[in-house]
Amino acid sequence: MTSATAIVILNYNGRHYLEKFLPNIIEHSAGYEIWIADNASTDESLQWLKDFYPSVHTLRIQENKGYAGGYNYALKHISARYYILLNSDIEVTDNWIEPVISFMDADRHIAACQPKIRAYDLPTHFEYAGAAGGYMDYLGYPFCRGRIFDTREEDTGQYDDVQDVFWATGACLFVRAEAFHEAGGFDESFFAHMEEIDLCWRLLNAGHRVTYCGMSTVYHVGGGTLHKSNPKKTFLNYRNNLIMLFKNLPLGRRWKTIFFRLILDGISSVRFMAAGAWPDVLAIVRAHFAFYRMIPFLVKSHKRTTYRAPLYYRSVVWEYFILGKHKFSQLTGIETPKAPKS
Numbered sequence: 479m480t481s482a483t484a485i486v487i488l489n490y491n492g493r494h495y496l497e498k499f500l501p502n503i504i505e506h507s508a509g510y511e512i513w514i515a516d517n518a519s520t521d522e523s524l525q526w527l528k529d530f531y532p533s534v535h536t537l538r539i540q541e542n543k544g545y546a547g548g549y550n551y552a553l554k555h556i557s558a559r560y561y562i563l564l565n566s567d568i569e570v571t572d573n574w575i576e577p578v579i580s581f582m583d584a585d586r587h588i589a590a591c592q593p594k595i596r597a598y599d600l601p602t603h604f605e606y607a608g609a610a611g612g613y614m615d616y617l618g619y620p621f622c623r624g625r626i627f628d629t630r631e632e633d634t635g636q637y638d639d640v641q642d643v644f645w646a647t648g649a650c651l652f653v654r655a656e657a658f659h660e661a662g663g664f665d666e667s668f669f670a671h672m673e674e675i676d677l678c679w680r681l682l683n684a685g686h687r688v689t690y691c692g693m694s695t696v697y698h699v700g701g702g703t704l705h706k707s708n709p710k711k712t713f714l715n716y717r718n719n720l721i722m723l724f725k726n727l728p729l730g731r732r733w734k735t736i737f738f739r740l741i742l743d744g745i746s747s748v749r750f751m752a753a754g755a756w757p758d759v760l761a762i763v764r765a766h767f768a769f770y771r772m773i774p775f776l777v778k779s780h781k782r783t784t785y786r787a788p789l790y791y792r793s794v795v796w797e798y799f800i801l802g803k804h805k806f807s808q809l810t811g812i813e814t815p816k817a818p819k820s
Contacts, residue, residue, distance in 0.1 A: 608647025
């Protein structure tokens with residue numbers, strides 16, 4: 479039997495988050511199927527669920543497959559029209575599902591959508607991972623309405639709208655099951671970090687819409703699995719960004735863009751050196767060599783795209799650090815992805 483909408487929470491040693499946030503999710507998601515896909519946790523998360531929430535569906539994964547592989551495995555075993563991929567460190571609010579599903583139901587071209595993401599630790603402000611919908615500049619630097627680099631805007635209602643965006647956050651991602659599976663799901667070589675941006679880029683290239691719905695709000699803790707200061711997070715972000723650019727950029731722009739990114743990554747390494755963050759410097763070096771080793775596979779598996787998803791053809795690094803533009807509204811020349819013709 480196919481459920482209309484399934485909430486799927488990927489868990490890895492996150493029992494403390496489940497204890498804190500699952501009751502809230504259950505309270506505000508009456509009538510919806512809730513699944514916990516467990517990525518080989520060792521903190522007895524599944525036993526705790528069995529003891530205290532036996533009505534919640536569970537799926538045991540035999541090894542830690544990361545975000546990408548974990549969700550790919552889980553969603554092959556869950557039948558639904560829509561999936562809501564929800565981080566375990568999120569607090570939802572009343573009526574958080576219906577506005578997004580209604581919005582997606584109104585247009586079959588919408589493949590993915592995210593709600594407004596506010597910070598759990600600073601509820602008046604947007605959260606780092608997603609804010610009010612994501613964009614990306616031509617050098618592959620992601621940014622959001624409401625968050626550019628480490629500057630998070632206060633939510634004053636400026637993004638209480640619906641909007642086509644370049645990417646929707648994986649922290650709370652509503653995705654049409656058919657589109658997800660047709661796109662091949664997440665790229666498991668990413669393991670974790672930026673896999674949702676890669677998926678959204680592929681969905682756009684396939685002619686779908688990726689959107690934001692500001693009538694729904696959730697609160698995200700962030701850094702639940704890997705803290706932003708963790709060198710492994712640095713490694714995954716830098717490596718996966720290069721993989722994503724190689725996969726999705728048109729051939730004529732690919733190598734030029736990657737060349738400039740490698741230079742900018744080198745500058746980032748110098749900044750880490752100046753701060754004494756040597757583990758992060760090593761993580762960037764390791765990320766580059768990991769990418770180089772993957773190039774033969776990427777060349778072999780690369781598929782030519784038929785539609786170019788619009789990038790921000792200015793450098794958000796330059797705009798932010800040199801020109802001092804720290805708010806999304808200060809950026810000019812943002813091209814919104816256009817909805818496909820019916």
